[in-house]
Amino acid sequence: MNEGVEWALHTCVNLCWIPGQSVTAARLAAFYDLPTAYLNKQLQALARAGILMSTTGPRGGFQLARPPEKITLLDVVVAIDGPEDAFRCQEILRSGPGGQARTNYRKTCLISHSMRQAEMTWRKELSSQSIADIVQSVEHSFPKTPEDTRHWFDTIRT
Template sequence: MKLSEGVEAAIHSTAMLAAIEHGATMPASALAEAFGLSPSYLLKHLQALTAARILESVPGPTGGYRLARVPEKISLLDIVLAVDGARPAFRCGEIRRNGPAKIDASAYVQPCGINAAMLRAERAYRTALAAEKLSDIIAEFMADADPRVVQTACAFAVNHARPQKTAQNRNQ
């Protein structure tokens, strides 16, 4: 099963946004820079994540993106469906009916066994993705990654985060 490259970008971006202070935002350009991606390419996926209510988009010169839910409530399936859509990866075209000997459609009352097997695999795959939470991925990264990678990623997040504007900040 092949997922689009946008899924990887979306998962990394949501993980980066989980590292910033609650309520703070990060501009799409910073997220794109963090992963060496084209800003316009990443923006398309950030917009899909926003439409799926995984992210929030905050407008304005100090706006950007932030998580709309806590990482414990975001599954990899949520992200995959937001970016790649809900359609199954395998779509049966009923090619079994296309051979040189045309048989009446009544011979095909049973569902295609290949389609049934592929749909079972898809359900298992989606169940596994639904069980994988963003918070678990982040915890594994923090525990297992080279400390230099962790330090670099955390420093990037801190340096590019835009603090949440409070009423007190706006009045000053």
């Protein structure tokens, strides 16, 4: 999983605390001292996935495209990293001693099976948590964070 997933998740959470405002990629990047061009690439991927909406012009920027309850952690991961499986069986058993050319090792290999099962559990867990769930947890554990975030975006100009 690339670091863009972490950046995208934090950005979505921060946008929850400044609803209705479009925020430029430069300001979102400055919040964590991230490279603007690279974060912008992640923001564009989120916009293509319907997680963010992008507006152009002097008041342009990014904001959530749907309620945070409707954005799962898996939605963000897939938007940034793509829908491909994390583990990709290359069927190396076919090349080993006793390998059979006609055997589908993706189905018969116990390692492939175990990795696929673990990934399904991981995806199920990510799909069961929303951005709203994260926001709620942050607000419970760190109650000043929403106010501090709003204050930063209200006062800092980039």
